[in-house]
Amino acid sequence: xxxxxxSPTHLIKTRGQQVTLRCSPISxxxxxxxxxxxxxxxxxxxxxxxxxxERGRGNFPDRFSAxxxxxxxxxxxxxxxxxxxxxxxxxxxxxxxxxxxxxxxxEGSWLTVV
Amino acid sequence: GNSVTQMExxxxxxxxxxxxxNCTYTATGYPSLFWYVQYPGEGLQLLLKATKADDKxxxxxxxxxxxxxxTSFHLEKGSVQVxxxxxxxxxxxxxxxxxxxxxxxxxxxxxxxQP
Numbered sequence: 252x253x254x255x256x257x258s259p260t261h262l263i264k265t266r267g268q269q270v271t272l273r274c275s276p277i278s279x280x281x282x283x284x285x286x287x288x289x290x291x292x293x294x295x296x297x298x299x300x301x302x303x304x305e306r307g308r309g310n311f312p313d314r315f316s317a318x319x320x321x322x323x324x325x326x327x328x329x330x331x332x333x334x335x336x337x338x339x340x341x342x343x344x345x346x347x348x349x350x351x352x353x354x355x356x357x358e359g360s361w362l363t364v365v
Numbered sequence: 366g367n368s369v370t371q372m373e374x375x376x377x378x379x380x381x382x383x384x385x386x387n388c389t390y391t392a393t394g395y396p397s398l399f400w401y402v403q404y405p406g407e408g409l410q411l412l413l414k415a416t417k418a419d420d421k422x423x424x425x426x427x428x429x430x431x432x433x434x435x436t437s438f439h440l441e442k443g444s445v446q447v448x449x450x451x452x453x454x455x456x457x458x459x460x461x462x463x464x465x466x467x468x469x470x471x472x473x474x475x476x477x478x479q480p
Contacts, residue, residue, distance in 0.1 A: 282466060293369075293454055293470030294409070306465050341408055348465040350458045351397035351416055356409040 253278070255357035257342050263363045264332050272327045272360045276344030282306075283325040284354065285317055286341040294341055300325060301348040332364045367392040367459050371471035374452075378445055378478050386440040386474045388429075388455035396457040398422075398431055398438040399468065403452045412440075412453070445478045452476070 256275045264270050276283050282301045286294035296309040300319035319325045323344075329336055339359040345352040372387040390398065400412040400422070413422030418433035427442045438455060455471040 284467060286468075291473075293456075293472050294468070296467045296469070299465065299467055301465065307467060309467075339408075343468075345466055350466050352458075352466050353399075353411060353414060354458075354466065354468055355411065356401070358408040 255342055255344050255355055257340075257357040257360050259360060260358065261361045261363075263365060265365060266332055266334060268332050268364075269328065269330045270332060270362060272329075272340050272342075272362075274325045274327070274342030274344075274357060276323050276325070276342075277355055280344035280346050280355075281323055282345045282348045282352070283319055283323065284343045284345075285325070285327045286343065286356075287311070288339040288341055288359070290338070297327070299348075306348060329362075334364050337362060337364045367396065367457060367469050369455050369457055369469055369471040371453075371455050371474050373472075374475040376474060376476050378476070380447055380478055380480050381444045382478075384440070384442040384445045384449075384476065386453055386455075386476070388438045388440065388471060390436050390438065390455075390457050392436075392457055392459070395433070396459060398429070399456045399458070400427070400429055400438070400440050401454045401456060401470075403454065403473070405451070409454065445476070447478045447480055450476055450478045 284299040285297040288294040298317045299307040397416045401409040413424045415422040415431035452473045456468040
């Protein structure tokens with residue numbers, strides 16, 4: 252079975268531009284989360300979605316937004332890119348939304364802002 | 366709030382040496398605990414998990430025991446291989462700010478195993 256898949260794998264954007272990252276969860280998983288991992292640090296929680304509803308948001312500015320589609324895939328959008336947004340963006344899925352459910356990660360999308 | 370503290374790296378070992386990576390946590394309630402591994406240029410892979418006190422998670426020769434009394438979840442392996450070289454992250458599950466299942470990660474520990 253396919254794991255969590257993300258696209259694109261690498262991209263370069265200019266400051267002020269907008270970016271959309273895409274994610275398909277493991278088949279049957281209804282909860283999708285997004286994390287940002289800056290080089291040398293642990294991943295930081297951005298959003299969680301379950302059944303197309305936002306269930307939680309981390310400490311990120313409103314330039315970050317996301318949505319989940321009826322097929323449970325998800326998009327992360329970042330507007331007005333800053334140099335500090337350069338990071339690995341990880342999508343993760345889990346079967347349900349209960350705390351402790353195992354969360355599985357994709358390979359990530361490497362975003363470089365120049 | 367809840368948090369995870371990991372020993373700083375890098376940890377450099379020779380092949381077949383014993384590995385311990387320390388992890389302690391601060392949490393209200395009884396979160397599930399996880400170890401994830403990240404190989405160079407890749408995403409995170411679940412290594413093992415434990416859901417309640419005294420549980421032992423194990424996988425690929427790695428082990429960690431959920432110790433409520435010391436709020437710890439140290440990762441151990443009896444004999445490391447060069448292929449174990451990676452960054453290891455300790456994490457706990459959390460329900461916070463509306464999120465029903467999110468992870469809080471430590472800063473990661475780089476393990477380098479030399480032949």
